Amino acid sequence: MVIKTNNSNYHSWYSIFYIPRLVILFFLLSTKVALCTEVRNQAHYNQIMITRENENRLIFEFSINVPIALNKALSPEKKSDVFLSQYTNLSKEKFQNQIQVFIKELQSNCLVYTPQGSKYQLMDWELPKSTALQSLLRDEMQIQKVPPEFQVHSDPIKIRAVLKSKEPVSRIKLQISKALMPILIFNSEQQNLWLTDLSPQIIVNIP
Numbered sequence: 020m021v022i023k024t025n026n027s028n029y030h031s032w033y034s035i036f037y038i039p040r041l042v043i044l045f046f047l048l049s050t051k052v053a054l055c056t057e058v059r060n061q062a063h064y065n066q067i068m069i070t071r072e073n074e075n076r077l078i079f080e081f082s083i084n085v086p087i088a089l090n091k092a093l094s095p096e097k098k099s100d101v102f103l104s105q106y107t108n109l110s111k112e113k114f115q116n117q118i119q120v121f122i123k124e125l126q127s128n129c130l131v132y133t134p135q136g137s138k139y140q141l142m143d144w145e146l147p148k149s150t151a152l153q154s155l156l157r158d159e160m161q162i163q164k165v166p167p168e169f170q171v172h173s174d175p176i177k178i179r180a181v182l183k184s185k186e187p188v189s190r191i192k193l194q195i196s197k198a199l200m201p202i203l204i205f206n207s208e209q210q211n212l213w214l215t216d217l218s219p220q221i222i223v224n225i226p
Contacts, residue, residue, distance in 0.1 A: 063175045065202040067195070071225055074187040079129075079141055081178040083199060085152060086159040092124045092198035093117055103160040107153060115149040121198075122146065128196035131182050141180035152176075194220045 066082040090102045097105070106114065122144045129141040146152065158173060165171045182188070195202055195214050204212040204223060212221050 063172070065175070065199050067202060067204045069204065069206045069223065069225060072181075075184045077131075077182040077184075077188065077191075077225060079180045079182065081180070081199070081202075082175040083178055084173070085176045086156055086173065088198045089117075089121060089152075089156070092121050092196065100160075100163060103156055103163070107157045107160055109153070111150065111153075114153050118146065118149045118152060124198060125180070125196050128194070128198075129180065130194040131184075131188075132192040132194075133184060133186060133188055134190060135186050137184070137186065139182055139184060141182055143179075143181045145179040147176060188225060190222065190224050192220055193223050 063082070063084060065084060065088070068080045068082075070078045070080070072078055086099070086103065089106070090097065090099055094102050094105070106117065109117065125144060126140050126142065131139045131141065133139070147155075155173060155176065162171050162173060182191075193204070193214070197216060197219070200219070201213060201215040204214060204221065206223055206225060212223060214221055
């Protein structure tokens, strides 16, 4: 899905390079503090690998802590234990409906902006089956009962989405759903870029 935007918005990105160095340094330090606070208790942090399929199509492969992401997207006001208790007891049909809500949330809030002034949603989201995801939540509920010194944790889950652009893309501005933040971005050049609540958009070169 593509939505045309004002081309001047894209060029305004480059104004960041004229911000005084002290301002940039302060921003980076603030981002690092917030990031460390959120990920320090996670065994795995969320990641994206971006690869090119052709000049108009990019593949986004996510590695996600699904219980946390579902909690943030579907019931952010609920504490983890309350969320897990409620969603593990949903019927198969109701839980599947909630996964569809989750996918729509990702599609609406994972956006790519191009230099030509276009805005795209990531499409064709591929997740594990809803039964597997609900089973993962049940496992997480049991893991939370284990004393922290044993360091038991859930493995991240693979999720895939696609950017389909009408124009060739080699540089993008990327925005990711807050449900997946903080998240580390890799491209084929192995650049490591963080997206966080304090830094919700970032420019990524795609070789």
